[in-house]
Amino acid sequence: MIECSIENKIASIALNRPDKRNAMSPEMLDELQSAIDQLPDDLRAITLTGNGKTFCAGFDLKRCAADPTGETMRSLLSGLSGIVSTLRSKPFPVILGVHGAAVAGGCALLGGADIVLADRNAKLGYPVVKIGVSPAVSAPFMLASITPGAARNRLIDTELINATRAHKIGLVHQLVDSPEHVRSKAQQIAEQLASKPTTGVRATKVWLNEIGAPMTNHAAEGLHASLALAGNDEECTRLAELWGN
Amino acid sequence: MTKTNDPILLSVDGPIATLTINRPDARNAMSIEILDAFHAAIDDLQSSDAHALVITGAGRAFCAGMDLKAVLVELSGDPSIGKQLLESLAELTLKLRSLPIVTVASINGAAIGGGCGLACVCDVAVTHADAKLGFPEVDLGLCPAVIAPWVVKKLGPGVARNAMLMGGVMSGSEAHAIGLVDALANAREELPELTKQIAERLATGGAKALAATKNLLNTIDGSLDPTLVRKGAELSASVLATPEAQAALSARMNPSK
Numbered sequence: 001m002i003e004c005s006i007e008n009k010i011a012s013i014a015l016n017r018p019d020k021r022n023a024m025s026p027e028m029l030d031e032l033q034s035a036i037d038q039l040p041d042d043l044r045a046i047t048l049t050g051n052g053k054t055f056c057a058g059f060d061l062k063r064c065a066a067d068p069t070g071e072t073m074r075s076l077l078s079g080l081s082g083i084v085s086t087l088r089s090k091p092f093p094v095i096l097g098v099h100g101a102a103v104a105g106g107c108a109l110l111g112g113a114d115i116v117l118a119d120r121n122a123k124l125g126y127p128v129v130k131i132g133v134s135p136a137v138s139a140p141f142m143l144a145s146i147t148p149g150a151a152r153n154r155l156i157d158t159e160l161i162n163a164t165r166a167h168k169i170g171l172v173h174q175l176v177d178s179p180e181h182v183r184s185k186a187q188q189i190a191e192q193l194a195s196k197p198t199t200g201v202r203a204t205k206v207w208l209n210e211i212g213a214p215m216t217n218h219a220a221e222g223l224h225a226s227l228a229l230a231g232n233d234e235e236c237t238r239l240a241e242l243w244g245n
Numbered sequence: 246m247t248k249t250n251d252p253i254l255l256s257v258d259g260p261i262a263t264l265t266i267n268r269p270d271a272r273n274a275m276s277i278e279i280l281d282a283f284h285a286a287i288d289d290l291q292s293s294d295a296h297a298l299v300i301t302g303a304g305r306a307f308c309a310g311m312d313l314k315a316v317l318v319e320l321s322g323d324p325s326i327g328k329q330l331l332e333s334l335a336e337l338t339l340k341l342r343s344l345p346i347v348t349v350a351s352i353n354g355a356a357i358g359g360g361c362g363l364a365c366v367c368d369v370a371v372t373h374a375d376a377k378l379g380f381p382e383v384d385l386g387l388c389p390a391v392i393a394p395w396v397v398k399k400l401g402p403g404v405a406r407n408a409m410l411m412g413g414v415m416s417g418s419e420a421h422a423i424g425l426v427d428a429l430a431n432a433r434e435e436l437p438e439l440t441k442q443i444a445e446r447l448a449t450g451g452a453k454a455l456a457a458t459k460n461l462l463n464t465i466d467g468s469l470d471p472t473l474v475r476k477g478a479e480l481s482a483s484v485l486a487t488p489e490a491q492a493a494l495s496a497r498m499n500p501s502k
Contacts, residue, residue, distance in 0.1 A: 093410050114406050145403035170400075170423075173407040189411075196412065197386030197493045203484045204388045204409055211394055211473060212402050 001028040003051070004035040009044040010190045014183075018052025023060040024105050026072060029079030036086050044194035044201075046090065047186040048113065049097040053179075055122070056106025061131065065239040070231015073133070077230065080105050081137050081223040087112025088141070088209060088216065091202045093193050097186035098172070099179035103160065104128045104135070110171065111141025114205060115189055118163035118172045119179040125160035131242060132235030136225035144215035146170045253282035254303070255289065260448040262295035262346070269304025274312040275359055277326070280333040287340050296448040296455065298344070299440055300367060301351040307376070308360025313385075316485055317494045328482040334359055335391045335471075335478040338366045342395075342468045345456035347447050351440040352376050352426065353433065357414065362392025365399040365425070368459060369447070371440055372417040373430040379414030386493030388484040390477035398466050400424055 003014040013035060015022040039046070050056050059076045067073070087094050088111070096113035098106075101123040108126075110116050118124070126135040135155045142151040150169040154161075166172040176185045193201060209216070229235060254265040264286055266273040273279070290298060302308055311334070314320050316327040341348060341363070350356075350364035352372035361378050364370045372378065380396065382389040389396070389409055397405040404423050408415075421429040428443060430436040447455065463469050484490055 114410050116403075116407075145401075145406075147401045170404040173404065193410065196383050197489045199487050199489050200383045200386045200388045200484055200493075201410065203390070203480060204383055204393070207388060207390050207393055207477070207480060208397070208402070208406050208409065211397050215402075 001025070002031040002035050006040070006043070008191075008194065009042060010187070010194055011039050011043055011046045012187065013046060013048045015048075015050040015056055020060060021054045021057035021101075022050045022052065022106070023057045024076055024080065025060045025063055026075040026079060029076060029083060033079060033083050033086065036083065036090075039090070041091075043090075043092050044198060045093050045095060045190035046087075047095045047097065047183075047190050048087075048109065049183045049186055050099065054100030055098040055102045056109065057101060058104030058106050058128070061239060062243060065243040068231065068236050070235070073230040073235070074227055076105065077137050077223060077226045080108055081219060084108060084112040084138075084141055085216075085219055091206055093190075093201065093205055095186045095189050095193070097176075097182040098122045098124065098163065099182040101160075104133075108135070108138040108141070111138055111145060115174070116172050117174040117176055117182060117185055117189070118166065119176050119182050120163055122163040122179070123160040124163065124166045124171065125158070126155055127158040127160065129156070130158050130238070132229065132232065132238045134226045134229050136222045138222065140216050140218040140222045144212040251282065252279045253286045255286045257293070257295060260294070260296040260452075261299060261444045262290060262293060262297070263299045263301065265301055265303050266308050267303040269302075269306070271312065272306035272309035272355060273302040273304070273360070274309045275330065275334060276312040276315055277329060277333065279312075280330065280337060283337055284333070284340065287337070287344060290344060290346060293346065294452075295346055296450065296452045297444045298346050298348045299351050299444050300348060300363070301353050301440070304354075306354040306360075307350070307352040307356040308363060309355055310358030310360045313494060313498060317498055318491060319495060320498070324486060327485045328478070331391055331478040331481050331485070332475075335474045338362065338391065338395060339471050339474055341366050342463060345459065346452075347455050347459060349440065349444050349447065351436060352378065352417070353436060358382055358387075358389060359392060361425070362389065362395055365392065365395040369428070369443060370426040371428040371430070371436065371443060372420060372426045373433045373436045374416065374418045375433060376417035376420070377414045378417065378420045378425060379412070380409045381412045381414060383410060384412040385497055386484070386487070386490035388481050390481040390484075391474060393477060394473045398468065
């Protein structure tokens with residue numbers, strides 16, 4: 001479910017569950033976490049993209065709906081939070097390329113990236129309160145990325161925005177004209193970053209993490225707030241309605 | 246009053262003071278001499294009656310950043326200059342940020358690295374469409390640690406992260422689009438008039454009200470805590486001293502080698 005290859009000190013990671021629009025299952029997140037954990041320390045950049053028609057549709061809600069205990073939801077929330085934190089803590093730049101859509105958990109992955117590109121028409125956002133899930137898990141990372149006002153708006157409003165709008169609010173840094181070119185553009189940026197003297201790039205990333213720490217230090221609280229709701233009546237009812245059973 | 250060959254020129258016209266970085270033959274790059282004079286000028290302004298301070302550069306550039314000739318040890322012969330410059334720049338940014346007079350960076354030309362960082366410290370930044378701005382430190386093996394806290398406050402953390410890791414430079418128009426500058430003149434010739442309009446508008450406000458507002462914003466966004474900026478000077482100096490950074494700088498200064 002995860003493809004990972006390393007060439008010239010650039011790791012290319014791809015979400016590979018295209019028939020499910022790369023929706024996150026607990027197994028897939030385990031695979032992603034372990035792929036990131038196993039990356040060598042001397043890398044110069046990582047790219048994270050998705051195979052198939054879309055970057056990532058978020059959690060596999062069919063799996064969540066089938067588990068009224070909330071355990072699947074809790075596993076996904078914890079897995080996602082761990083991945084975003086681990087990506088952020090890497091001492092080399094993370095380039096994330098969105099094509100098609102980055103919805104809910106898929107959009108949350110942006111919190112672990114330093115450079116985000118997206119195709120002009122990609123859709124991004126957090127419609128998760130519709131199904132009774134709190135995106136609090138993403139809040140610390142959104143606050144460490146875009147302005148507090150925009151972060152508040154994005155996390156609370158269920159509307160999906162297109163990448164052009166996301167670019168205006170700073171959630172996306174570079175626009176790509178077509179979805180087919182997102183991966184090659186991500187690779188190109190990774191090569192560009194990898195060609196710069198390493199010490200300065202690493203020091204800069206680590207320093208920016210330190211400057212942003214007052215926000216990201218709340219990661220555990222964000223996760224806790226999302227976990228606290230998993231499996232409650234509201235969420236179970238809404239998930240069941242969504243899947244018509 | 247300052248003389249025309251002084252490293253920093255300071256003039257006052259009614260409620261508006263203008264500080265000009267005056268080293269046009271070196272694109273107003275920050276040497277120890279420039280920084281010392283800059284500190285002295287801001288110290289003088291502490292007791293001034295001015296309501297607004299415009300900062301600009303003499304000649305074609307606003308400020309090309311740190312004086313690379315001084316920090317390249319093979320040219321200067323003195324490995325301590327880089328740290329001195331960075332520490333002085335760090336203190337200057339803190340002093341400028343807490344000055345109880347609103348500041349306007351009028352970016353007449355290139356604002357690079359530390360020069361662009363100075364613009365981010367100002368309360369308002371204006372430029373023209375063709376100016377060149379940016380943070381190419383990583384391209385030269387350096388780390389923009391002193392100015393990073395200011396750039397993050399100006400651009401927001403994510404956009405600042407992108408700008409400082411990607412390096413390179415951007416046009417005035419691109420800088421305006423990402424919020425690095427607040428107002429944009431269509432052409433270089435129109436910048437003085439735009440700057441004048443903005444400075445005059447600011448200067449019509451009550452000086453005490455402006456100072457109180459600025460102080461509150463500084464308090465809320467952590468600008469009055471010197472810890473990060475000072476630590477940034479240490480970090481930046483340690484990266485600058487690495488053989489990798491010195492080699493990258495040497496290659497930039499001697500492209501034929």
